[in-house]
Amino acid sequence: MKKSPISKISLDGRDFYVKRDDLIDPFLAGNKYRKLYTLLNTPKEQYNKIISYGGTQSNAMLAIAAMCKSKEWEFLYHTKEMSNSQKEQNDGNFFHALSLGMRHVEIEEAYYKEYIASLRVHLDEKTYVIDQGGADASAKEGLEVLAQEIREANLDVKSLATPSGTGTTALFLALALPEYKVYTTPCVGDSVYLKEQMNALHEIPKNLIILEPSKKYHFAKLYPEFLEIYKKTLACGIEFDLLYSSGMWKALLEQTKEEILYIHSGGVSGNVSMLKRYAKKFKIHL
Numbered sequence: 236m237k238k239s240p241i242s243k244i245s246l247d248g249r250d251f252y253v254k255r256d257d258l259i260d261p262f263l264a265g266n267k268y269r270k271l272y273t274l275l276n277t278p279k280e281q282y283n284k285i286i287s288y289g290g291t292q293s294n295a296m297l298a299i300a301a302m303c304k305s306k307e308w309e310f311l312y313h314t315k316e317m318s319n320s321q322k323e324q325n326d327g328n329f330f331h332a333l334s335l336g337m338r339h340v341e342i343e344e345a346y347y348k349e350y351i352a353s354l355r356v357h358l359d360e361k362t363y364v365i366d367q368g369g370a371d372a373s374a375k376e377g378l379e380v381l382a383q384e385i386r387e388a389n390l391d392v393k394s395l396a397t398p399s400g401t402g403t404t405a406l407f408l409a410l411a412l413p414e415y416k417v418y419t420t421p422c423v424g425d426s427v428y429l430k431e432q433m434n435a436l437h438e439i440p441k442n443l444i445i446l447e448p449s450k451k452y453h454f455a456k457l458y459p460e461f462l463e464i465y466k467k468t469l470a471c472g473i474e475f476d477l478l479y480s481s482g483m484w485k486a487l488l489e490q491t492k493e494e495i496l497y498i499h500s501g502g503v504s505g506n507v508s509m510l511k512r513y514a515k516k517f518k519i520h521l
């Protein structure tokens with residue numbers, strides 16, 4: 236399996252290291268690569284179908300689609316109903332996932348919850364269900380591999396950072412590296428919700444520090460200060476995603492002082508559609 240390199244950047248006069256998990260693959264990168272590690276190492280004969288569900292521009296969806304293509308597994312992905320304009324986009328994660336062979340199943344809003352809850356009923360042994368965002372104890376192994384790569388890099392840094400959706404990545408990373416401080420921040424929901432999600436997987440260890448955002452941000456909404464940070468890091472030579480990383484960088488710049496190794500969580504493939512939304516909303520050329 237592939238190891239990712241480490242870059243160094245200077246941001247607001249501070250040095251940061253960046254673990255370049257974004258470079259692993261154009262579609263199967265970042266923490267989704269780490270979370271799918273166990274499945275990626277599963278012999279292809281073991282399954283013939285993967286089922287998942289969630290958002291229509293999800294990075295997990297695209298990563299699973301890329302994995303299924305390489306494994307020759309069928310991939311069935313369930314979402315709520317989509318608008319025609321969303322379906323007709325010819326770039327972005329949904330478009331790429333379809334090109335990789337994903338089969339899309341739309342579920343009416345009223346039946347969605349019930350339908351998803353029933354996905355595991357009558358499964359045959361060649362089918363595997365991945366929950367939304369890959370929040371799954373099987374992510375542990377892939378994050379232990381990442382932890383080993385971080386140890387081997389032997390940097391003079393004792394703090395790490397990575398943004399959270401379900402918190403699976405930050406949690407398993409903190410568990411695998413008790414000698415490091417691991418910073419994270421909630422990007423989907425607030426920190427109460429994040430702690431609940433984490434606690435469902437494992438007790439939260441003391442070295443995991445959840446930074447509270449300085450104001451309430453709603454997931455996938457557009458904020459000028461997020462675009463600002465995106466541009467700043469891009470000027471340093473690294474593109475980060477516009478959904479998760481901006482909140483993490485903001486919290487790190489405002490609330491920490493020490494040298495930090497930032498674990499790039501990937502998601503850059505989703506920026507095309509996000510940048511279009513930014514350009515339209517703020518009437519700017521990007």
Ligand SMILES: *Cc1c(COP(=O)(O)O)cnc(C)c1O
Nearest residue numbers: 294399400401402404479500502
């Ligand atoms: C999925 C994702 C996250 C959140 O990961 P969790 O393990 O769910 O906390 C963070 N950043 C990016 C770019 C992602 O795609």
